[in-house]
Amino acid sequence: MQSGASRxxxxxxxxxxxxxxFPALFLGYRVAPEASLKSFPPWRSLWGPYPSPSPEAVRAATHLGPRLATIARDGTSAAIWDPWIGGGRPGWLSAPEEGGAPLPVAAAFLARVGWTWTALVALELGAALLGTxxxxxxxxxxxxxxxxxxxAYALSGAAAGAWLSWRGSALALGPLALxxxxxxxxxxxxxxxxAAALFILAASGGPAVAFVALAAAAVTLRPGPHGxxxxxxxxxxxxxxxxxxxxxxIWLDRAGWETGAAETRPQPPPPIDAWRDLVTPSLEPQGSAAWPAGANLRPEAGNPGYLGLAVLILAAVGAALAPSRERGLWLGxxxxxxxxxxxxxALLARAGLSHRPFGVLAVAVAALAAYGVSALIQRAPRGWPAGAVGGAAWLLVAVSMLPGAARRLPFAPGSENGLQAPIPHTVATGxxxxxxLLGTMPPDVGAAFGIADVRASSFPHEPRYASLLGAARGGDLPVSRALDPEIARLGARYLLEPLPLRIxxxxxxxxxxxxxxxxxxEPGRFRATVPPGATRLGLATSTETGMRAWLESPSRSLELEPDTALRSESGxxxxxxxxxxxxxxxxxxxxxxxxxxxxAAPDAAWDSSGLRLVAADERGIRLWAWDQARPFVFLATGVQAGGRKAPADPRTVTAGAASLLRFAGLAGHGTVAASVQSSRLEARxxxxRAALLVAQVKYRPALWRATVNGGVAATTRVDGVWTAIEVPAxxxxVVLEARVPVWAWAFAGGGLAVLALLSLPGRRS
Structure with missing residues (x-):
């Protein structure tokens, strides 16, 4: 390569x-897809409606954005287990979909706070340009x-359209692997x-499979000097x-599945419907323009099949004038x-394909366009500088494709404060x-603030948990399900209700x-029957102030505090x-x-909902707490067979028939002091007497290893999804820790050692 070639x-x-x-470098702006969430509760009531949020920005803010924030905040502690999304799931090391693709991880670790998205776009654009x-x-x-x-490739719909997605790493690094x-x-x-090429592609996930096939074809057709x-x-x-x-x-991904969960594949993206899709940067959104309240799937705004008219013209020239060997390879x-x-x-789903090869198509057309420019330079009139012809072709391609790519970047002022957490960190922790409720803090978004959520945008390998949660598509909970006390058994201690609703x-x-x-x-004393789980007592009276109430039982007596949660329902x-x-x-x-x-005895009413108002009209929400919510780690007071109706006692758990006989004599009477981290739990x-310790950690026996007093202990599934450990009197x-087996790390270390040895310079004869 010539010395000036790199310039x-x-x-x-x-x-x-x-x-x-340019806005980030000189105007103080940054790439911030999370700004689009100002159209969602609770931020909508604080900021006002956000004008015309981009579907791609919303998708980025509700999927990759929370995972980038988790990696930047928690680092390697969230690599094995992510406690923030969907009641806990395997962390970013397990899959590119969880943020573990190479470029998102690099951006999260290297960028300063608030600039992760800007760094990611720069890395993806630079990798696509230099690799191609x-x-x-x-x-x-x-x-x-x-x-x-x-x-042509870096600004194509396939590459530029994935800048804000976990797929962007595969599409940016695919040409580099080639x-x-x-x-x-x-x-x-x-x-x-x-090995480096295959590792880049394997670490980037499903969209890189097409580049693996392209690399295999390249090795077959261009094997090199030794055949x-x-x-x-x-x-x-x-x-x-x-x-x-x-x-x-690979091991972590499989160990994070529910026992017996079947393989599920995402649906492939929409196909290219017409040839005009190749020259149209953005497709018309399908369906109604009004968006649902939650984080459901939005219609695609970008066109992954976009190649650009100028690139297609140059590719046609290359297909006609390129050398026959290269023409045959890239046309094929x-x-x-x-x-x-x-x-x-439907045909792709039947064939087991969940990704369309838009990236490989863009690479092939870009290669043909490059050969077209080379042919034009060779056939230019004598005296025309090659740089002038090549520079003019590059300027034509860049000017025609830059506007469509630039529209994909959602900028926000760098001085503008980010989204405020809807609840204080002291209220909700891991x-x-x-x-x-009703789209408040869409699923997965809580991870960006360090708030654990029982919901998730999808549950690909957790059918049992998804069934118990009863969420709709996209992770939203119906109001009837959210107000069911059984939701507290799934770990939901708090409900977020958007203002100004009072559902x-x-x-x-x-x-x-x-x-x-x-x-x-005696006057003022009335006999009453307190129902189980009583939360409030209501008295029909027009007196606004001065009313006081005491409740006395054989074992307890106290004055009742006024409760304002239902004040607006009736004066x-x-x-x-x-x-x-x-x-x-x-x-x-x-x-x-x-x-x-x-x-005289007034009209009275009991409320046994178990919901208490913790914060009213604050940060755009009303915050409710469940009485039935259990501690993260607790001793079970009893074990019974699972059925349609949950036990009345929140600390009584359900178990399978095989476990009932073993746990029949266990009853929890004691104290528990627990320390909870992302992938480790320690309890004193x-x-x-012997008891059953229950941790609201998803039952993954291969991933979570339990020890009691230093010895390995067996775990059991209770309440359908949680983990229980038998403890002696x-x-x-008790330590419950998520870890990848030593033998898996040993194989990985051995592979890296072999690569290091192969990379050493050979001894000269």
Whole structure:
């Protein structure tokens, strides 16, 4: 390569980066898809409606954004287990969909706070440009044709449309992997290059499969100086090494599934419907323009099949004038990719394909366009500088494609404060989960604030948990399900209700039951029956102030505090809070008004909903807490068979028939002091006899290892999804830790060691 050859791609990359990120570099803006969430409750009531939020920005803010924030905040502590999404699931190390693709991880670790998205876009654009340029240069193209091809691919709908998605890493690094495969290396260095390419693709996930097929075709058709046998031997050795290096991720992904869960594949994206899709940057949104309240799937705004008219014209020139060998390779790749990209979704799903090869199609067309520019330079009139022809072609491609790519970047002022957490961190932690009503804090978004959520946008390998949760598509909870006390058994301690709605208080008021008060001998004393789980006592009185109430039982007596949760439902009722755990049954109600003891029994009502208003009209929400919510770690008071109706006692758990006999004599009476981290739980338990310790950690026996007093202990599934451990009488130290087996790390370390040895310079003879 000539000494000045590197100046062209550097210049091209600098121009494109400066142009696309000009607001960030010079105007104090940053790429911030999370700003689109201002159209969602609770931020909508604080900021006002956000004008025309981009569907791509909303999707980024509700999927990859929370995972990037988790990696940036928690680092490696969330690699094995992510406690924030869907009641807990395997962390970013397990899959690219969880944020574990190479470029998102690099951006999260390297960028400063608030600039992760800007860094990610810069990394993806730079990788796509330099990787494609290197691949085209390796095929023998000159600097300017390679620069045109690199620009055509980097700004295509496939690459630019994935900047804000986890798929962006695969589409940005795919050409780089191809360049490594085509590099003129021999011997063990070729094995290292093949292994690096395969590792990049494997770590980037499903969208990179098409690039694996492209690399295999390139190795077959361009085997190098030593023939196909040597090339495929190097590829086979690289595959073995990469499988060993990727073993921890493969194991973690499978160990994070529910026991017996079946393989599920996402539906492929929509096909190319017409040839005009190749020259249209954005498709018309399908369906109604009004968006649902939650984080459901939105219609696609970008067009992954977009290639650009100027690029297609240059590609047609390249298809006509390129050398026959290269023309045959890239025309074949483009044709095969176009057929799959336009195939019906049902046909692809039947074939087991969940991704369309838009990226490989864009690479093939960009390569043909590069050959077209090379042909134009060669056939230019004598005296025309090659740089002028190549520069003009590059300028034509860049000017035609830059506007469509720039519209995909949602900028926000860097000085503008980010979204405020809807609840204080002291209220909800990793062990206190929340559930939002009617789209409040869409599923997965809580991870960005360090707030654990029982919901998730999808549950691909958790059918049992998803069934118990009863969420709709996209993760939203129906109001009827959110107000069911059984949701507290799934770990939801808090409910978030958006303002100005008052659905929860209305439902509570509609479900109250009349209370019978019978006068006793003394004035102001009335006999009442406290129902199980009593939360509030309502009295029909027009007196706004001065009313006081006492509740006396054989074991407890106290004055009831006024409760304002249902104040707006009726001005004719005064409500008093009944403390959690007040014994049910017969009790005496003592009432005193402004003029002294109340003589006539007023109309009364009991509320047994178990919901208490923690914060009203604050941060755009009303925050409710469940009385039935259990501690993150607790001793079970009993075990019974699972059925349609949950046990009345929140700390009584359900178990399978095989576990009932083993746990029949266990009853929890003691104390528990627990320390909870992302992937580790430690509890000090003191009980007078053998008991069952329950942790609201999803039952994954292969992933979560339990020890009691230093010895390995068996775990059991209770309540359908949680983990239980039997502890002996006395004082015990229980540790529950998520870990990847040592043998998996040993294989990965061995693979890396082999790569390091192969990379060492050989000894000269």
């Amino acid at each position: 062209v791609p550097l210049l091209v990359s600098a121009v494109l980066l400066v142009t696309l990120l 340029w290197w691949a085209l240069r390796t095929m023998g193209l000159a600097e300017w044709p390679a620069a045109v091809g690199a620009t 360049a490594l495969v085509l590099a003129p290396l021999t011997g063990r260095r070729r094995v290292v290059a093949f 196909r046998v040597r090339a495929w031997s190097a590829a086979l050795a690289a595959t073995v090494i990469v499988c060993a290096v990727m073993l921890p991720r 790749v483009a044709s095969a990719s176009a057929v799959i990209a336009a195939a019906p979704s 062990s206190d989960r929340v559930a939002g 929860v208080s209305g439902e509570i008021f509609s479900r109250t039951e009349p209370a019978d008060l019978a006068a006793e001998g 004719e009722w005064r409500w008093f809070a009944v403390p959690a755990g007040f014994p049910s049954g017969g009790a005496t109600l003592v009432l005193q008004g402004p003029g002294g003891a109340v003589r 338990v003191r009980c007078d 006395g004082t015990s130290r």
